[in-house]
Amino acid sequence: MSWDFTASITAGGRSSRFGSDKALALLHGRPLLHHVAASLQACPARLLIAPPGKYVLDGWTVVPDTRPGEGPLAGLEAALHHAPAQWLAFTGVDLPGLTPGFWAALAQARTSEALAVLPLDEADRPQPLAGLYRRELLPRVSALLDAGERRLRLAVPAEQCVFLGGLSAALRNVNTPEALAAVAAEHPDSQRQ
Ligand SMILES: Nc1nc2c(ncn2[C@@H]2O[C@H](COP(=O)(O)OP(=O)(O)OP(=O)(O)O)[C@@H](O)[C@H]2O)c(=O)[nH]1
Numbered sequence: 296m297s298w299d300f301t302a303s304i305t306a307g308g309r310s311s312r313f314g315s316d317k318a319l320a321l322l323h324g325r326p327l328l329h330h331v332a333a334s335l336q337a338c339p340a341r342l343l344i345a346p347p348g349k350y351v352l353d354g355w356t357v358v359p360d361t362r363p364g365e366g367p368l369a370g371l372e373a374a375l376h377h378a379p380a381q382w383l384a385f386t387g388v389d390l391p392g393l394t395p396g397f398w399a400a401l402a403q404a405r406t407s408e409a410l411a412v413l414p415l416d417e418a419d420r421p422q423p424l425a426g427l428y429r430r431e432l433l434p435r436v437s438a439l440l441d442a443g444e445r446r447l448r449l450a451v452p453a454e455q456c457v458f459l460g461g462l463s464a465a466l467r468n469v470n471t472p473e474a475l476a477a478v479a480a481e482h483p484d485s486q487r488q
């Protein structure tokens with residue numbers, strides 16, 4: 296598998312449900328942001344969509360939001376705009392179960408026609424916050440935002456998406472301190488790979 300895609304993590308949220316900055320919350324002694332970044336460390340270019348100076352992440356280029364506070368769809372717009380390669384891995388700070396193997400599986404599922412590859416969660420719903428997106432989506436994403444749309448799941452029409460099952464274990468989403476405690480209890484560090 297070739298790591299020929301750009302990595303991006305969108306980190307411009309308010310963590311209102313978590314109550315403090317969840318990017319910096321510790322899981323097994325490391326910030327959630329570092330868990331996610333580790334899964335994408337093999338990518339040749341790595342973008343962190345965040346306010347300048349807010350986070351220090353070695354080897355990652357900080358890209359400020361073009362529309363601060365407008366949500367992850369705006370984060371995707373900024374990432375697509377700066378992506379040097381055709382394909383972009385796009386994710387958030389709060390999915391600490393992501394692994395290199397997860398991204399390799401998505402990358403292998405790419406087709407020449409697809410504009411995105413998205414994993415399915417345990418209820419078989421696409422999780423747009425941990426996907427591969429093609430750079431050609433930028434005009435569509437900008438048009439959606441200009442029209443007032445903020446739902447990330449509308450970034451790609453379903454018929455231009457490849458959906459991949461069998462990956463839901465990687466998709467635990469930490470939106471609250473209770474969810475973080477549950478992940479810490481369920482996934483001892485020694486079982487991560
Ligand atoms: N760049 C950017 N990222 C965002 C923005 N809003 C949310 N995000 C990120 O999108 C990802 C998923 O969003 P949420 O889980 O809703 O995170 P959040 O908005 O910080 O949390 P809540 O306030 O509890 O909804 C996280 O990595 C957030 O940091 C934004 O305006 N800009």
Ligand SMILES: [Mg+2]
Pocket residue numbers: 387389468469470
């Ligand atoms: Mg979340």
